[in-house]
Amino acid sequence: MKLTVVGGGSTYTPELIDGFARLRDTLPIEELVLVDPAADRLELVGGLARRIFARQGHPGRIVTTADLDAGVDGADAVLLQLRVGGQAARQQDETWPLECGCVGQETTGAGGLAKALRTVPVVLDIADRVRRANPRAWIIDFTNPVGIVTRALLRAGHRAVGLCNVAIGFQRRFAGLLDVTPSEIHLDHVGLNHLTWETAVRLGGPEGEDVLPALLTGHGDAIAADLHLPRPLLDRLGVVPSYYLRYYYAHDEVVRELRTKPSRASEVARMEQQLLEMYGDPALDEKPALLARRGGAYYSEAAVDLAAALLTGSGSPYQVVNTYNDGTLPFLPDDAVIEVQAAVGPKGATPLPVTPVDPLYAGLTANVTAYEDLALDAALRGGRDRVFRALLAHPLIGQYAYAETLTDELLAHNREHLAWA
Template structure:
């Protein structure tokens, strides 16, 4: 089976390859093609993958190409993890937003809109070319903003593009551990959009263990989200929000922190790419995980919280379920159909899905909490306004997308962001990697 990784020079590609090396199931990936526009980054990552595979018999072959059409031909699966504008673009998104007094996080608020404006045109071009050169391939999208980009790509790929994110799975693992159950035995009742969802139940053999966890403050505040939000607020919600909702519930504090994750990662990863090796990659990866969302915490992350969802494992499970027609239930980004009543059938949502050879189909969930409906519907309007602006290239649509975002909520600020951002509307935003 052939897997093509777009953004193949990206820092997290070795995570995917390491998961493939450990996979010994029938129908596993035997050929990996890395595509990137930056040949030097491709060479750096290929070197790390060679070290990973050094003592592994029958490891998947790895080739690299800067020619997208060539890379795509014959693909069974395409994994998209591109970063348009590179980490320099992310740093610009964050600094411009901060300079305008609003949140600059890369997928949330002004930063997320700016990232989407750059990314959607490239993602649409990729989708068109996949439909020509690999029409039977399944596309797994990890490119952020994941929900928005997945929805845009459905215009050319339909249900053959599926978005993934490790945040809901990581949340499920941490909550299950705190509740004293195995996540593999649990049904996670989760609903929302990418980076905007709520875990409303953890069902084990027909019993929901979440209410007991919510009633126990000590256990509730023993893991990442409990520390972020606090037991009192979680009890008020009656649910466990995705960690990214911290930016909505504690907006002033997040803006005041002034943290720029993009600038940190840009400097950190430059050191790796200047002297790439498996050892330096492992060291850099651990530092990256330890400092994830550091602006929201007063202390270092616990070792247990470093065990996130593992997007590499999500991607692997998704590929297995489709390729082997082996049923699995995964939280994915797919068209809504009739799952969430607050959104239309075509809106891409993040919910549990049943996956098999026919793809991914959303299943019934407990809906978005009443107090979250406004956020979800507002953000879907923003996503679609951003897609329209990205396709049309019209400044007015970009201003509208930003002004409608609840974390911007000002036409004047939206205009300032659009007019001062160096990579929007005429700036040079080449496609790079995460």
Template sequence: MKLTILGGGGFRVPLVYGALLKDRGEGRVTRVALHDVAADRLSAVARVLAEQAAGDPDAPEVTATTDLDEALRGADFVFSAIRVGGLEGRAEDERVALAEGVLGQETVGAGGIAYGLRTVPVAVDIARRVARLAPDAWVINFTNPAGLVTEAMSRHLGDRVIGICDSPVGLGRRIARVLGADPATAWIDYVGLNHLGWVRGLRVAGRDELPRLLADPALLGSFEEGRLFGPDWIQALGAVPNEYLHYYYYNRETVRAYQEAERTRGAFLRDQQAAFYEETRHPDTAALAAWNRTRAEREATYMAENRDAAGAGEREAEDLSGGYENVALALMRAIARNERATLILNVRNRSTLAELDADAVIEVPCLVDAGGAHPVATAPLPDHAAGLVRSVKAVEREVLAAAESGSRSTAVKAFALHPLVDSVNVARRLVDGYTAVHPGLAYLRG
């Protein structure tokens, strides 16, 4: 079975390959094609993968190419983890937004809109190529903003594109751990959009254990989200928010923390990864050791500004292991082998959430089998959550419309309608600022 990884020179690709190395089941991935626009990054990651596979005669064969069509031909699965504009683009997203006093995070608020506007045209081109060159392939999308990009690709690939994210998985794992439950067998009632969801229940043997957590401030304060949001606020919500909702519920404090930080997250990662890729240029460098060292620092500093603003402290050791690669592997296994699994995924709504139309991509538990991912029916959202979900989905639709039409005024509308952008004039200046620094937004006119 062939897996094509788009963004194959990306820093987290070794996580995916590491998961593949552990899979010994029938029908496993035996060929991995890496694609990237940067040949030097491809070479660096290929070196890391070669060291990972050393001594393993059954390791999946790895090829690398800058030719997208070559990479896609014959693929059974396509894993998309591209970053249009690179980490320099992410740093610019943050800088332009913070200069206007609004959030520049890569998936939330102004930064997420800017990232979406330059990523959607590229993702749509990829979707069209997959439909032409590998029509039977399943696309697993990890490209951010994951829900928005998955919805853009679904217009050309239908249900054969599925979005993944490790954030709900990590949240469910932490809640289960606190409650003494096995995350592998607990049913997590999670619902929302990507980076905008809530855990409303955690069932073990048919019994919802979440009320026990909500009733105990000490338990709530014992894990990352409890410290991030505070027990009182979680109790008021009656649900545990995804960590990214901190940008909404504590927006003023988070923006201030980002403005006061020595470097934004994007600038930190840009500099850190540039050092890694430069180090691996030297043939005597132990590439895997350099990657492990860089990754440990990356994970430990994840959402550091939010934790500082909330006084949440350092991340726990159990939460430094990532997780999206295991979601991707479980998804591929469920489809390829008809090994039924329950996973939280980004899929088309159908009739799952009454608040949204059938084609809206949402993030909910799904039953996965050889026929793909099937969203599980869920109870309606409470008003406060429904309003936020509808509002952000409306913004996503304006981003898609702007990307399709090239309309600058529609792009302004997308920024202006976002709950974290507080002025139409700010929205106009954001579009001006982003088009000035991103060549990928030159298509916005009129």
């Protein structure tokens, strides 16, 4: 089995490598290719990756290359984890929206749109080259904004599934609070990527007992603290929103916070420099503890589980993924990409039935889906008016004066990445 990671020079990659090494019986990789145009980073990450495999006795071969076509040639699955524009572009995404009093974040609001516009054309080019190399290859997208990028891939006819680590993070957290194994936790996870709610927490599987009420009663303070949301709000909702919902439920509070502290991008940039220095140490043969602060917790377990299900039919039978709606949420178009529990296997992902969604969540989900449709149109066809329409549609913006200013700012900060600008 050959698996290729595009964006293999990312400081995330050792987390992925660690999972591949530990879970080699689930996903028996014979060749792992790390593709990245940044030769200096790739050398450091590739060296550590080989040492991790060697320490854990993994027999697979690790290849590093800047040649995308060579890297994807014959690959059974290609995992995308790229960042167009790097941390410098992320720093901009997180700062210029604040000038209008709007959230500055790399996947949500105006910053999220900027990232989508930069990313979608690049990902589609990569996917076309993957298809030419192996039409049966699966593409696993971890590149944000996952919902929009996965929708672009599926619309273009690619064999693609989107992946996010939010659900597996909740699964691990809830399992710890309940003192059970993660495999015993099944989440009723509903919504869009970075816009989801845990509406039930079931023990044993899709038909298991819902212990969410007891979880909120016994551990509501801890869960609320994790989300940086007030405990009374969780009690009133009766569900657990993803931490990205804080951008909606406490927008102005978040903006005030973001204006008074260093951006997450600047923190990550400093952390990445530290990590790369560590990766260059020839004595290091395991992922460093600092990597846990970089983000992407449990990413490797989720990626291994998904790849194993798609390629071999093994792994967990039900997984939270991003895939076509196809009637699962009746208030959304069939070609919307939703993030829900799905049955996953060699034929792809089929969403499990979802209980009726409370209008409080359905309304916001429909609104953001409409924004994502306009965002994808702007990413595919370009044009200032399409950017403006997407921004005006976003519930975190919604005022024409803000949309006008943010359109100008977005274009000014991203011209080098937008062929049409």
